[in-house]
Amino acid sequence: xxxxxxxxxxxxxxxxxxxxxxxxxxxxxxxxxxxxxxxxxxxxxxxxxxxxxxxxxxxxxxxxxxxxxxxxxxxxxxxxxxxxxxxxxxxxxxxxxxxxxxxxxxxxxxxxxxxxxxxxxxxxxxxxxxxxxxxxxxxxxxxxxxxxxxxxxxxxxxxxxxxxxxxxxxxxxxxxxxxxxxxxxxxxxxxxxxxxxxxxxxxxxxxxxxxxxxxxxxxxxxxxxxxxxxxxxxxxxxxxxxxxxxxxxxxxxxxxxxxxxxxxxxxxxxxxxxxxxxxxxxxxxxxxxxxxxxxxxxxxxxxxxxxxxxxxxxxxxxxxxxxxxxxxxxxxxxxxxxxxxxxxxxxxxxxxxxxxxxxxxxxxxxxxxxxxxxxxxxxxxxxxxxxxxxxxxxxxxxxxxxxxxx
Amino acid sequence: xxxxxxxxxxxxxxxxxxxxxxxxxxxxxxxxxxxxxxxxxxxxxxxxxxxxxxxxxxxxxxxxxxxxxxxxxxxxxxxxxxxxxxxxxxxxxxxxxxxxxxxxxxxxxxxxxxxxxxxxxxxxxxxxxxxxxxxxxxxxxxxxxxxxxxxxxxxxxxxxxxxxxxxxxxxxxxxxxxxxxxxxxxxxxxxxxxxxxxxxxxxxxxxxxxxxxxxxxxxxxxxxxxxxxxxxxxxxxxxxxxxxxxxxxxxxxxxxxxxxxxxxxxxxxxxxxxxxxxxxxxxxxxxxxxxxxxxxxxxxxxxxxxxxxxxxxxxxxxxxxxxxxxxxxxxxxxxxxxxxxxxxxxxxxxxxxxxxxxxxxxxxxxxxxxxxxxxxxxxxxxxxxxxxxxxxxxxxxxxxxxxxxx
Numbered sequence: 163x164x165x166x167x168x169x170x171x172x173x174x175x176x177x178x179x180x181x182x183x184x185x186x187x188x189x190x191x192x193x194x195x196x197x198x199x200x201x202x203x204x205x206x207x208x209x210x211x212x213x214x215x216x217x218x219x220x221x222x223x224x225x226x227x228x229x230x231x232x233x234x235x236x237x238x239x240x241x242x243x244x245x246x247x248x249x250x251x252x253x254x255x256x257x258x259x260x261x262x263x264x265x266x267x268x269x270x271x272x273x274x275x276x277x278x279x280x281x282x283x284x285x286x287x288x289x290x291x292x293x294x295x296x297x298x299x300x301x302x303x304x305x306x307x308x309x310x311x312x313x314x315x316x317x318x319x320x321x322x323x324x325x326x327x328x329x330x331x332x333x334x335x336x337x338x339x340x341x342x343x344x345x346x347x348x349x350x351x352x353x354x355x356x357x358x359x360x361x362x363x364x365x366x367x368x369x370x371x372x373x374x375x376x377x378x379x380x381x382x383x384x385x386x387x388x389x390x391x392x393x394x395x396x397x398x399x400x401x402x403x404x405x406x407x408x409x410x411x412x413x414x415x416x417x418x419x420x421x422x423x424x425x426x427x428x429x430x431x432x433x434x435x436x437x438x439x440x441x442x443x444x445x446x447x448x449x450x451x452x453x454x455x456x457x458x459x460x461x462x463x464x465x466x467x468x469x470x471x472x473x474x475x476x477x478x479x480x481x482x483x484x485x486x487x488x489x490x491x492x493x494x495x496x497x498x499x500x501x502x503x504x505x506x507x508x509x510x511x512x513x514x515x516x517x518x519x520x521x522x523x524x525x526x527x528x529x530x531x532x533x534x535x536x537x538x539x540x541x542x543x544x545x546x547x548x549x550x551x552x553x554x555x556x557x558x559x560x561x562x563x564x565x566x567x568x
Numbered sequence: 569x570x571x572x573x574x575x576x577x578x579x580x581x582x583x584x585x586x587x588x589x590x591x592x593x594x595x596x597x598x599x600x601x602x603x604x605x606x607x608x609x610x611x612x613x614x615x616x617x618x619x620x621x622x623x624x625x626x627x628x629x630x631x632x633x634x635x636x637x638x639x640x641x642x643x644x645x646x647x648x649x650x651x652x653x654x655x656x657x658x659x660x661x662x663x664x665x666x667x668x669x670x671x672x673x674x675x676x677x678x679x680x681x682x683x684x685x686x687x688x689x690x691x692x693x694x695x696x697x698x699x700x701x702x703x704x705x706x707x708x709x710x711x712x713x714x715x716x717x718x719x720x721x722x723x724x725x726x727x728x729x730x731x732x733x734x735x736x737x738x739x740x741x742x743x744x745x746x747x748x749x750x751x752x753x754x755x756x757x758x759x760x761x762x763x764x765x766x767x768x769x770x771x772x773x774x775x776x777x778x779x780x781x782x783x784x785x786x787x788x789x790x791x792x793x794x795x796x797x798x799x800x801x802x803x804x805x806x807x808x809x810x811x812x813x814x815x816x817x818x819x820x821x822x823x824x825x826x827x828x829x830x831x832x833x834x835x836x837x838x839x840x841x842x843x844x845x846x847x848x849x850x851x852x853x854x855x856x857x858x859x860x861x862x863x864x865x866x867x868x869x870x871x872x873x874x875x876x877x878x879x880x881x882x883x884x885x886x887x888x889x890x891x892x893x894x895x896x897x898x899x900x901x902x903x904x905x906x907x908x909x910x911x912x913x914x915x916x917x918x919x920x921x922x923x924x925x926x927x928x929x930x931x932x933x934x935x936x937x938x939x940x941x942x943x944x945x946x947x948x949x950x951x952x953x954x955x956x957x958x959x960x961x962x963x964x965x966x967x968x969x970x971x972x973x974x
Binding site for chain 2: 555
């Protein structure tokens with residue numbers, strides 16, 4: 163089966179329109195801060211949320227709204243997380259009502275998300291005006307504006323779309339996403355909004371999302387901080403005309419494959435654009451004794467401040483990789499582990515059976531000066547594998563976060 | 569009972585001599601790299617070690633040497649961790665033999681530690697010459713040189729000593745320690761070598777050490793990376809002449825109090841001198857539903873890169889503190905939590921019952937510009953408490969670790 167990337171983001175699937183504008187939540191007028199995605203037909207819907215005990219009001223409202231597996235539109239603002247505010251739920255609900263009114267749908271049919279500073283009361287005035295202004299602007303070309311409007315410290319828009327053929331129907335999945343700090347591998351991370359024109363039941367949509375999230379978004383770490391507002395949502399409007407996917411059959415498997423491809427791509431984009439990042443890091447663990455061990459080891463390495471700073475400095479300080487493997491909270495043997503470092507400039511093995519190997523520092527330097535670094539860990543004690551993505555830790559991460567609010 | 573700080577470090581207790589020299593493991597000739605501590609009388613001894621599955625050869629050798637609860641001397645080098653080297657155990661054992669010969673004791677009576685780069689074969693030539701040169705130089709004034717010789721990226725020597733009276737005897741405890749990166753709160757951390765002239769059984773020494781380590785060294789975090797070579801050791805030579813402490817009586821409690829005071833002081837020193845640090849952070853959690861919850865919450869906040877960078881920027885971004893509380897892996901309620909920020913410049917409450925409070929940004933800035941910041945978290949749901957220590961995350965952390973090996 164062929165899976166092809168296409169342009170158009172969340173509007174690539176049939177029947178979706180989107181848009182994004184600056185409404186005034188952010189002071190910088192050149193920065194869009196309000197996005198809407200709308201399906202002409204009501205969708206089956208599913209979402210996964212942050213596991214943080216502190217969660218944004220929009221998370222609570224969305225969880226309630228899509229409990230029945232249906233949604234019709236999505237609204238998201240940047241510049242304010244609407245979290246830890248006493249009036250948060252009330253205001254998130256009001257945002258849904260205003261959006262519903264502007265789009266002619268039910269307020270309970272809306273997925274809502276907010277991202278930005280925690281604990282500052284959100285001003286409804288620009289949002290009210292913004293929703294009224296944005297609703298008539300939604301179009302099939304609007305994915306890019308929506309992707310821009312949900313950015314916080316991201317430096318690049320993140321969009322992707324994938325198509326595949328199921329029987330006689332072309333099915334398309336599209337998505338936008340945002341990083342780029344307060345991202346931890348332990349849980350559902352960041353914001354990613356996925357659309358599809360596949361016909362698929364809410365139950366199967368939820369199963370597909372959970373399966374893919376565990377291997378993609380949940381394997382991403384920028385800084386080990388799990389945000390209060392993380393959410394990945396998916397809306398399926400059925401306009402592709404396929405026989406509805408209602409069980410874990412061949413169609414479901416194809417859908418999961420496309421969703422995994424889309425989500426992996428967005429995860430890589432978020433890792434590469436992590437706060438202050440100069441390099442994308444990918445840690446692939448194979449030969450692990452269990453899936454859990456593979457994941458814990460990959461995350462432990464990707465999350466290590468010392469590995470991340472060494473990669474920033476293009477320093478093949480592999481002892482830090484071994485150290486991070488060693489404190490991963492899982493059951494495994496350390497004395498049969500091999501480690502390789504590679505990039506498009508080449509590959510070197512730095513560690514065999516848990517001990518260091520001689521290698522050329524100049525070759526290592528050349529490999530690590532590239533912008534995408536692969537850390538391959540062969541555990542040689544089983545069949546399980548996992549991959550995690552992250553980025554280096556740089557001066558700019560400190561700069562960005564040393565005074566984020568001003 | 570009075571507990572008083574005194575000078576002299578590990579040589580403050582009766583019968584201990586120490587010293588430190590540059591032997592040539594490090595290229596920089598002005599940097600000492602070899603330390604020895606020696607007791608004129610054989611000691612009862614105990615130690616706690618890193619929980620990392622990757623651990624240095626010296627850890628393995630020490631564990632075996634003091635399994636019987638006895639030690640006579642300690643040797644430590646900086647500049648090379650002797651970890652992940654195929655010949656590590658052999659060389660660590662040889663270091664013990666050479667030290668034993670120079671001091672006229674048994675090789676199995678030696679505590680050995682190494683700190684520095686992981687995975688580079690350790691050169692025995694400078695060490696062999698260094699031990700022979702250092703042994704005759706050991707003196708009661710040598711604690712400071714020993715403290716200097718175990719430093720890696722530390723910028724300050726870390727020494728402390730405490731005395732108290734038990735019956736008619738003055739008992740003294742002394743210690744040296746080193747940070748300052750690859751320090752995580754989950755386990756035994758860094759190197760700290762404690763001496764005392766108390767008479768105390770090996771069993772009680774071990775019990776006292778474990779009790780104190782859990783509340784002090786194990787509550788320290790610089791970067792969340794658990795080192796491969798962490799160790800805290802204690803040697804007690806009995807020369808104070810007290811009736812041996814052999815049970816958990818009043819004498820034991822006094823000893824634990826002194827040990828806690830000493831260890832808290834060293835923990836604070838290590839936090840303040842964390843790699844690149846400009847500020848000491850202390851997070852005190854009270855009113856927690858369990859000791860475990862108190863510890864997890866305190867560590868979660870102290871370990872958050874986003875809290876650490878905000879403190880570097882003197883930015884009262886308390887939402888990040890709430891976020892880090894929220895993802896702490898423990899059972900508790902979030903909606904009754906209060907948060908205060910303070911320093912010697914004053915105190916402000918930033919959060920009540922999980923929601924933000926209005927506060928003066930200029931007052932907050934003034935408080936956070938100080939070099940020691942207290943984050944007080946009142947959980948209002950129980951009696952348990954815990955304190956964790958750490959530091960801010962700065963440009964210099966990235967600089968130090970971006971190219972540590974060269």
